[in-house]
Amino acid sequence: MRIGLLAGLALLLPACAAEEAASPQETERRAARLPTPAEPLPHLILYKSADDGGPEVFMEALIGGTLDLNSPCVAVATGGEEGLNAIVTTEGVLGQDGDGLYLDVGPHRLRHGDAVMSGGGFLGEAFPRADMLQSTVPQTCAGMPLVEMSRLYPAPPQSSAPRTPPPPPPPPPTT
Structure with missing residues (x-):
């Protein structure tokens, strides 16, 4: 029994060593499978936190x-x-993985084309004060109308069943 166990280990150890010392071609193939960063990532306009000089209140329209x-x-x-509105928000991190670009907000990973919602309001083309933002807004975003979205969430799924109004109440009793 011990001889069989030792023989099995003797066969596995060289395989493990070969796995660690991958050939340059294998290393190149592995690197090619990694997602390459998008060039360039879109800019996410972020407010500073209220403690750091950002806004303390936000518009509340849905x-x-x-x-x-x-x-x-x-x-x-x-x-x-107005078409597309650049989002001004309080948090989020842009990234890219094998499925493409994403925006992480809290526990939510949002992707291009996802339905989103938030409390907020339309700002038009009036950028917030620069001292309230975490970074300078690039010129490529100039001219885009803005919308303040305090925190992005995935929108609830749309029901495929048409909504029907409830039945009318019964008529009042006649006396």
Whole structure:
């Protein structure tokens, strides 16, 4: 029994050593499978925290739309006449993996085309004061209308069943 165990270990150890010392071609193949960063990532306009000089209150209208990560700035298409609106928000981290670009906000990983919602309001083309933002907004975002979205969330799924109004109440009793 011990001889069989030792023989098995003797066969595994060289295989492990070969795994650690991969050939340059194998290393190159592994590197080719890693996602390459998007060039360039869109800019995410972020407010500073309230403690660091950012806003302490936000607009409270319910804003929703489709997330756009293909614009110069992270944007949302709300379905209005203005088209895409660059998002000004409080948190988020852009990245890229094997499935493409993403925006992480809290526990949510959002992708291009996802339906999103938040409390907020439309700012038009009036950029917030620069001292309230974490970084300078690039010129490529100039001219985009802005929307303040305090914190992005995935929008709830749309029901495929049409909504029907509840039945009317019964008529009052006649006396």
